Every structure is written in structure tokens, then in C-alpha cells.
Amino acid sequence: MKKAFLTGITGQDGSYLTEFLLAKGYEVHGLIRRASTFNTDRIDHLYRDFHDPNARLFLHYGDLNVSGQLMDLLASIRPDEIYHLGAQSHVRVSFDMPEYTADVTGLGTLRMIEAIRKTGISTRFYQASSSEMFGAAPPPQNEKTVFQPRSPYAAAKVFSYHIVQNYRDAYGLYLTNGILFNHESPRRGETFVTRKITRAAAQIKLGLKETLYLGNLDAKRDWGFAGDFVEAMWLMLQQDRPDDFVIATGETHSVREFTQKVFSKLDLDYEKHVKVDPRYFRPTEVDVLLGDASKAKNILGWEPKVSFDQLIDMMIDSDLEIARKEKTLTDAGFSGVGGERLAQ
Ligand code: NAP
Ligand code: G4F
Numbered sequence: 001m002k003k004a005f006l007t008g009i010t011g012q013d014g015s016y017l018t019e020f021l022l023a024k025g026y027e028v029h030g031l032i033r034r035a036s037t038f039n040t041d042r043i044d045h046l047y048r049d050f051h052d053p054n055a056r057l058f059l060h061y062g063d064l065n066v067s068g069q070l071m072d073l074l075a076s077i078r079p080d081e082i083y084h085l086g087a088q089s090h091v092r093v094s095f096d097m098p099e100y101t102a103d104v105t106g107l108g109t110l111r112m113i114e115a116i117r118k119t120g121i122s123t124r125f126y127q128a129s130s131s132e133m134f135g136a137a138p139p140p141q142n143e144k145t146v147f148q149p150r151s152p153y154a155a156a157k158v159f160s161y162h163i164v165q166n167y168r169d170a171y172g173l174y175l176t177n178g179i180l181f182n183h184e185s186p187r188r189g190e191t192f193v194t195r196k197i198t199r200a201a202a203q204i205k206l207g208l209k210e211t212l213y214l215g216n217l218d219a220k221r222d223w224g225f226a227g228d229f230v231e232a233m234w235l236m237l238q239q240d241r242p243d244d245f246v247i248a249t250g251e252t253h254s255v256r257e258f259t260q261k262v263f264s265k266l267d268l269d270y271e272k273h274v275k276v277d278p279r280y281f282r283p284t285e286v287d288v289l290l291g292d293a294s295k296a297k298n299i300l301g302w303e304p305k306v307s308f309d310q311l312i313d314m315m316i317d318s319d320l321e322i323a324r325k326e327k328t329l330t331d332a333g334f335s336g337v338g339g340e341r342l343a344q
Pocket of ligand 2: 092181182216219280285286344
């Protein structure tokens with residue numbers, strides 16, 4: 001039985017990848033941070049009590065800013081494949097917490113690959129690189145496009161990308177960069193724009209909320225489905241030699257277009273409910289991301305399966321279900337829908 005070790009297992013991608021690997025027969029180990037409340041919602045449906053002899057999913061406490069423990073975990077688990085997904089992954093937040101972002105999102109990668117080098121284990125490593133690294137580079141972007149990072153998050157990811165390449169060349173380790181364009185799902189964090197929109201639109205539809213505050217509506221992104229993208233991560237580690245791949249849909253849409261589509265699918269007029277609040281603007285913005293994933297198509301045989309419209313429908317359906325439950329509770333006087341906590 002192959003063993004995989006995932007950082008970021010509690011995140012959006014971690015949950016889809018865990019499902020995928022368990023279905024392929026892997027034993028899966030995941031790094032989680034200790035929190036005062038459980039933060040395993042996205043993987044709870046996959047978890048079996050570890051006393052069960054058939055359990056194949058195991059969680060371990062740790063943090064990307066503590067290197068010794070990462071080393072101990074790798075030495076004891078000895079995974080065949082490592083998927084390094086853990087990161088402070090919010091671009092807007094990286095302007096509020098630049099040093100923390102550089103530490104976790106940048107140095108965290110170095111700590112992981114140093115742990116591989118120092119323990120001497122034989123393993124394959126996937127680095128969650130990002131289209132955000134392209135920044136101001138004109139579209140379409142591919143593996144040959146020169147990075148022009150526009151945020152502390154992007155700068156940290158560029159560091160990780162290069163240190164992965166350097167360790168590959170210097171020490172002959174199997175380390176791969178997947179440069180993934182934005183990918184979304186019903187499990188997307190609620191402060192990323194797509195989920196923020198589908199979540200609020202569903203609440204507005206059910207009368208739980210009146211207004212959605214957004215930032216820059218003109219930014220364009222190449223949005224795919226997270227479930228499709230995790231398959232590409234796995235395919236990358238099945239190749240004979242490590243390499244770097246762009247994963248994208250090859251379509252781009254503006255935040256305005258996404259918003260309008262979501263609201264109109266719910267028979268709502270977005271102009272009546274959406275207000276622009278400059279607090280959501282970023283000090284520097286990435287205007288257009290549009291990926292060219294032809295290398296992945298040729299070498300990995302990877303192509304996206306879920307279309308832009310199907311992705312939106314999937315997210316609306318799920319958020320309507322959540323909003324219906326909230327309405328039941330609100331009508332019974334148990335809770336209300338809270339307001340915005342921070343500008344994200
Ligand atoms: P996500 O939902 O924000 O998940 C991030 C994960 O990292 C969570 O499990 C989080 O744990 C963990 N984490 C954060 N800080 C940590 C720390 N100090 N120590 C250990 N774990 C830590 O992100 P995602 O959307 O799944 O993305 C996965 C990876 O791909 C990230 O590296 C992201 O930057 C990158 N990426 C994402 C996209 C995209 O569109 N989704 C595109 C390109 C690249 P908690 O649950 O405890 O917070
Ligand atoms: O959904 P977003 O926050 O995603 P962003 O910044 O593109 O980053 C995501 O994708 C990257 C891949 O390119 C990942 F590496 C990263 O980890 C993350 O998953 O914002 C998308 C766009 C931006 O241009 C932003 O300015 O939407 C715009 N936007 C407009 N109003 C907003 C809002 N973004 C957020 N989060 N909240 C708003 O109210």
C-alpha cells in the first residue's frame with residue numbers, strides 16, 4: 001500500500017486529494033494545526049476512528065513553522081509521496097500579515113524539503129505553486145512566462161518555486177512544481193471571491209441578507225474545479241522524472257461576470273444587491289490570469305472535466321442547502337446570519 005503525506009489536509013484541496021488518494025488505495029497521513037475548535041470539517045466524512053483496523057487516514061499535529069517536528073514525522077511515516085499544500089493562502093491577508101506569510105508559505109516549503117534531504121527518505125514531493133506568481137505578466141501564462149509577483153503571498157510562492165528547483169538540481173531529489181490557476185468548489189474557503197459570492201447570493205435569495213460587499217469587480221481569473229485539479233497533482237508525481245506544470249482551464253472571466261451569472265441563476269439582479277467597498281481592494285492587483293495548460297495535456301494527458309457553468313451550479317446548489325438550514329434555525333430564533341468580520 002502506497003503512503004502519502006499531506007500538509008494542508010484540512011484545506012479545500014487537501015480534502016479533495018485525500019478522497020482521491022483513499023479511493024486509489026493509499027494510506028494517507030495529514031499534518032494538522034492544533035486549534036481551540038475542531039478544524040477538520042472538510043475531511044470528517046473520510047475519517048474512521050484510528051482504533052478501526054481498516055483505518056487508512058491518520059492525522060498528526062504539527063506546524064509548517066516548526067522544522068524539527070516535520071523531520072520526525074517524515075522519518076517515522078516514510079511516505080512514498082508528499083503533497084505540500086499547507087500555506088497562508090489568502091492574497092489579501094498576505095498584505096496584512098506579510099512576515100507570517102513569508103514564513104509559512106515561503107520558508108515552510110524550505111523546511112519540508114530540508115526534512116526530506118536530512119532524513120534521506122526516498123519520496124516524491126509536490127509543491128503547490130500558484131498562478132498568482134505570474135502577477136503582472138500578460139496572458140496567456142505558461143511554464144515559460146517570467147514571474148512578476150504582485151503580493152507578499154506571490155513573492156513567498158516564487159521563493160518556494162525556486163528553492164524546489166534548486167534542491168532538485170543540487171541534490172537530485174524528486175521535487176515537482178504544479179503551477180495551478182484558481183480552482184474552486186463548494187468547499188472553497190468563504191473569503192475567496194467565488195465562494196463569498198455564491199454563499200451571499202444564496203442567503204440573499206432566502207431573505208437572510210440584503211447586501212454583498214465586494215472589491216475589484218474587473219479582475220479576471222481562470223477558474224476551474226478543485227476536484228479536477230487534484231487529479232493533476234497526483235498525475236505529476238506518477239511521471240518518471242520531476243518537472244513543472246501549469247494547470248488551468250484556458251478560459252478567463254471577470255469577477256463581475258461571475259457575480260452576474262450567480263445572481264441571475266437565482267433570478268436576482270446583482271446590481272441591486274452588490275456594493276463595492278474599497279476596503280477589499282488590494283494595494284497591488286493581478287488584473288488578468290489565463291493559463292495555457294498544453295504541456296499538462298500533452299505529457300500528463302490532463303484536461304479539466306467540469307465547465308465554468310457546472311462549477312457555478314455546483315456551488316450555488318451547495319450554498320442554497322446551507323442557507324436553507326440557516327433559515328430554519330433563524331426562523332426558530334436560534335441564530336442569525338453574522339456580518340463581515342474582516343476585509344477579505
Ligand atoms: P486552503 O483551503 O486555504 O488550505 C490551506 C491549508 O494550509 C489548510 O489546511 C491550513 O490549515 C493549512 N495551513 C495554513 N497555515 C499552516 C501552518 N502554519 N502549518 C500547517 N498548516 C497550515 O488552501 P487551498 O485552496 O486548499 O490551496 C492549497 C494550496 O494550493 C495552498 O498552498 C495554496 O496557496 C495553493 N494554491 C491554491 C490555489 C487555489 O485556487 N485554491 C491555486 C494555486 C495554488 P487550517 O485548516 O488549520 O487553516
Ligand atoms: O478569490 P480571490 O481572493 O483569489 P486570488 O487572489 O486570485 O487567490 C487565489 O488564487 C490563487 C491562484 O491564482 C491562489 F494561489 C491563492 O491561494 C488563492 O486561492 O480573489 C480573486 C479576485 C482578486 O482579483 C480580488 O481582488 O477577486 C477580486 N475580489 C473582488 N472582490 C475579491 C473581492 N476577492 C476577495 N477575496 N474578496 C472580495 O470581496
